[in-house]
Amino acid sequence: MTEVASKLVWGDSSQVPPFWLKPEMLAKLDKVVPRKKGTGNLAHDVVCGLKEQVEANRNVRLTIDACVHCGACLNACPTYLTTGDIHNSPVGRADLVRRALRAETRAGKWFKNLVGAERLTDEGARRMATYYHQCLECRRCGEICPFGLDQADVTRAVRSVFYDNGIISRYVGTVIESSERTGNNLGLPPPAIKTTIEFCRDEIQEEKGFVPRYKVDEHAYAMLVPPSADFFLNLETLKGYMTFFYLAGLDYTFTTEHAELGNFGLFNDERHLAKIGDHIVSVARKLDVRLVVAGECGHGWRAFKQYVIPRLRENGFEAVHVFHLVIDAIKGGKVTLDPSLNGATRYVYQDPCNYARAADLTEEPRFILAHVTRDHQDSPHSRERTWCCGGGAGMLTDELMPLRLAYGRLWYDDARSVGGQHIVRPCAICKAQLNAVLPKFNKETKDKVAYSGLMDLVYKALVPPPKPAAPASTPAVAATPA
Amino acid sequence: MDPIVQIGVFLVAPYLAVALLVIGALYRLVQWLRPRRITGLRSVAIVPYTFGYGRVLWDLIKRVFGFYTLPKMEKDRVLIYGGMIFHYGIWVVLISHFGLVVPLPLTASQHDFVGLYIGGTAGVLAFVGMLILIVRRLSLERMRQLSNFEDYFTPGLLLLIMFFGLMQTLVIRPDYLNTVSPWLTSIIEFHPNLAPIASVGIFTILHVLVACLFIAYIPWGKMVHWVGYLFNPSVTGPSFPVTTEKVRPLPGLEAHQGGSP
Numbered sequence: 227m228t229e230v231a232s233k234l235v236w237g238d239s240s241q242v243p244p245f246w247l248k249p250e251m252l253a254k255l256d257k258v259v260p261r262k263k264g265t266g267n268l269a270h271d272v273v274c275g276l277k278e279q280v281e282a283n284r285n286v287r288l289t290i291d292a293c294v295h296c297g298a299c300l301n302a303c304p305t306y307l308t309t310g311d312i313h314n315s316p317v318g319r320a321d322l323v324r325r326a327l328r329a330e331t332r333a334g335k336w337f338k339n340l341v342g343a344e345r346l347t348d349e350g351a352r353r354m355a356t357y358y359h360q361c362l363e364c365r366r367c368g369e370i371c372p373f374g375l376d377q378a379d380v381t382r383a384v385r386s387v388f389y390d391n392g393i394i395s396r397y398v399g400t401v402i403e404s405s406e407r408t409g410n411n412l413g414l415p416p417p418a419i420k421t422t423i424e425f426c427r428d429e430i431q432e433e434k435g436f437v438p439r440y441k442v443d444e445h446a447y448a449m450l451v452p453p454s455a456d457f458f459l460n461l462e463t464l465k466g467y468m469t470f471f472y473l474a475g476l477d478y479t480f481t482t483e484h485a486e487l488g489n490f491g492l493f494n495d496e497r498h499l500a501k502i503g504d505h506i507v508s509v510a511r512k513l514d515v516r517l518v519v520a521g522e523c524g525h526g527w528r529a530f531k532q533y534v535i536p537r538l539r540e541n542g543f544e545a546v547h548v549f550h551l552v553i554d555a556i557k558g559g560k561v562t563l564d565p566s567l568n569g570a571t572r573y574v575y576q577d578p579c580n581y582a583r584a585a586d587l588t589e590e591p592r593f594i595l596a597h598v599t600r601d602h603q604d605s606p607h608s609r610e611r612t613w614c615c616g617g618g619a620g621m622l623t624d625e626l627m628p629l630r631l632a633y634g635r636l637w638y639d640d641a642r643s644v645g646g647q648h649i650v651r652p653c654a655i656c657k658a659q660l661n662a663v664l665p666k667f668n669k670e671t672k673d674k675v676a677y678s679g680l681m682d683l684v685y686k687a688l689v690p691p692p693k694p695a696a697p698a699s700t701p702a703v704a705a706t707p708a
Numbered sequence: 709m710d711p712i713v714q715i716g717v718f719l720v721a722p723y724l725a726v727a728l729l730v731i732g733a734l735y736r737l738v739q740w741l742r743p744r745r746i747t748g749l750r751s752v753a754i755v756p757y758t759f760g761y762g763r764v765l766w767d768l769i770k771r772v773f774g775f776y777t778l779p780k781m782e783k784d785r786v787l788i789y790g791g792m793i794f795h796y797g798i799w800v801v802l803i804s805h806f807g808l809v810v811p812l813p814l815t816a817s818q819h820d821f822v823g824l825y826i827g828g829t830a831g832v833l834a835f836v837g838m839l840i841l842i843v844r845r846l847s848l849e850r851m852r853q854l855s856n857f858e859d860y861f862t863p864g865l866l867l868l869i870m871f872f873g874l875m876q877t878l879v880i881r882p883d884y885l886n887t888v889s890p891w892l893t894s895i896i897e898f899h900p901n902l903a904p905i906a907s908v909g910i911f912t913i914l915h916v917l918v919a920c921l922f923i924a925y926i927p928w929g930k931m932v933h934w935v936g937y938l939f940n941p942s943v944t945g946p947s948f949p950v951t952t953e954k955v956r957p958l959p960g961l962e963a964h965q966g967g968s969p
Contacts, residue, residue: 238828241807281742281743281745282743282744282745283743283746283747284741284743284744284745284746284940284941285740285743285747285752285940285941286741286743286747286941287740287743287944288740288936288937288939288940288941288942289940289942291736291740291932291936292932292933292934292936292937292940293738294930294933295854295855295856295930296791297784297787297848297850297854298777298778298781298784298787298850300850300854301781301783301784303780312850312853312854315854317854318853318854321854323965339856339857340856341856341857341858342856342857342858365754368754369755369777369780370777370778370780370781371777372771372775372777372778372791372937373771373933373937373940373943374754374755374771374777374937374940374942374943375937375938375940375942376752376754376942378745379746379752379942383747394734395780416926451792496747498749499748499749500748528749529749532749532750532751532752533748533749533750536750566860582756583754583756584754585756586756586757587756588757590755603914609756610754610755610780611780611781644845
């Protein structure tokens with residue numbers, strides 16, 4: 227990994243900050259969700275914001291209070307292991323916050339460094355912002371911590387404080403703005419989405435020999451919400467959804483109004499998380515669907531499961547992940563799968579971190595993978611031990627490429643250690659990260675490791691019926707999660 | 709023994725320590741229970757599929773007695789072994805101390821035997837475990853980088869308590885059944901009787917003094933860790949049970965099926 231070594235100084239990753247969002251773009255976000263106005267004194271306002279977060283959120287309070295500095299998280303954190311910078315670690319990042327908060331207490335004022343107190347300066351605040359924007363929010367620290375202290379959720383809270391003070395990654399801010407303005411992260415206009423769907427329909431006809439039925443922006447039983455990257459980069463995944471839904475006999479519609487499962491509000495600010503999530507509910511209501519189906523996306527599924535599904539249920543809708551439907555269809559014999567169609571390749575499953583450590587989706591994809599491939603196995607670090615792809619939490623931007631390459635080395639080495647030829651990561655961010663870094667890794671190792679999502683493999687393995695499927699007389703898919 | 713020392717160490721210090729412990733514990737409880745939100749999501753649970761209270765309870769038991777999260781990453785064996793040796797040892801030591809105030813169906817010699825061999829062994833284990841953890845903190849650069857005064861103060865205090873305790877249990881072996889035991893019972897019953905400990909040795913005095921300091925300090929520093937996680941939503945939920953509620957086929961499903969683009 228010579229490219230990485232040339233750009234990153236071991237032990238100091240503060241030299242690789244993200245680009246920050248420009249004021250004119252911040253103003254656009256303000257129109258949707260107005261930020262809290264501070265005094266203009268950055269350090270003071272940040273400390274006040276941190277206090278508010280700690281006093282409002284129990285998990286943040288406990289994480290700040292109960293850490294014993296045992297250092298267990300250092301062995302788990304991909305950002306520390308690959309940069310060697312103590313501040314680019316869960317405990318190191320939290321200590322920046324803890325020191326600033328302690329400096330405001332009486333003990334901190336009297337005993338200063340003796341009790342780990344350090345008054346925050348403007349420069350210190352900017353440094354804190356940089357380190358908190360290098361966190362992947364992958365929750366590996368929370369998994370290994372004996373007390374379950376999740377520093378990733380502290381990252382989300384701290385980023386929210388910085389956002390109030392006008393400091394937010396340009397990439398994340400732009401994506402949030404795009405999602406709130408257009409209904410998807412990439413800013414795809416409805417005609418472009420429809421054209422992509424039609425393109426995939428034609429491809430399916432060519433490759434599978436039938437024309438899949440679908441709806442766009444129409445009333446249907448189910449509404450499919452995939453990440454927008456599936457309309458742009460991951461067309462095989464999109465073909466997987468379309469073919470599966472058709473063969474399973476489920477009446478569904480795409481929506482161009484909210485063609486996005488991803489929710490970058492999760493990475494940065496709860497108010498935007500809610501705004502984006504609530505839009506899905508309003509579209510479901512508008513189209514009068516009964517079921518909302520989430521596509522392949524790790525962080526999107528976390529935001530969807532933990533925020534959107536409760537909101538949907540409050541409004542009388544049900545919701546599942548597409549994997550739940552696939553499992554039901556397999557168990558109910560509604561679809562025929564031929565694993566040999568995916569060849570003799572060795573597939574290595576790597577859990578997206580938000581599936582495994584935040585939103586209960588570890589066994590379902592494995593069940594499906596076992597039915598669509600012949601040679602498949604877990605990565606050595608699997609399930610809740612999985613490595614983040616290195617592009618999570620808004621890291622998927624070019625200026626952070628040195629860090630993305632460093633972080634990514636972990637899963638790449640993991641896959642190769644078991645002779646993996648094809649990495650399966652059913653997550654839009656993972657796939658975008660692998661699309662960018664895998665060629666670089668392969669070039670250095672002269673290997674040819676490939677990647678895809680899971681619905682891509684479902685697509686290939688799905689065997690078309692001898693003749694077009696007739697309308698079912700009973701509910702084709704009972705949508706019973708595994 | 710000087711009466712001032714006797715009153716200070718064996719009367720004032722214990723009650724003051726317990727008072728500070730209670731006040732601190734209440735203060736912490738208020739601080740932990742007052743925040744109502746959990747960073748906006750309905751669930752911030754880390755361990756997958758912990759939907760019910762049974763799973764959460766099982767996870768807590770595994771955390772307390774099995775340290776099960778640490779070996780998952782298979783790297784820092786010094787932390788794992790040091791932590792386990794220390795904690796298992798200190799638990800037995802703490803439980804052994806109940807023998808001083810709870811009447812047990814044991815003869816004095818049996819009491820002495822249990823104290824010497826079980827309490828003594830556990831004390832040595834706890835002492836060694838703590839030494840391992842301190843050496844780890846001092847010898848690893850990454851640990852030195854993240855450590856502050858409190859990270860040395862707490863283990864240092866524990867090390868002192870254990871040293872003074874071990875000196876008594878293994879070396880001096882005083883007649884604690886007729887000295888410390890009646891005194892501690894009288895303190896707990898709020899009828900302080902300092903007569904039994906009038907002639908105890910310096911290691912008993914130091915052991916009690918430092919222990920009182922430690923008890924008073926528990927809620928104010930990192931020693932809250934052993935209670936804190938019981939209140940931590942990342943461990944205890946609530947977790948939103950998306951996979952436990954089945955999606956029922958709704959009326960009209962059949963009518964919707966087979967729609968065309």
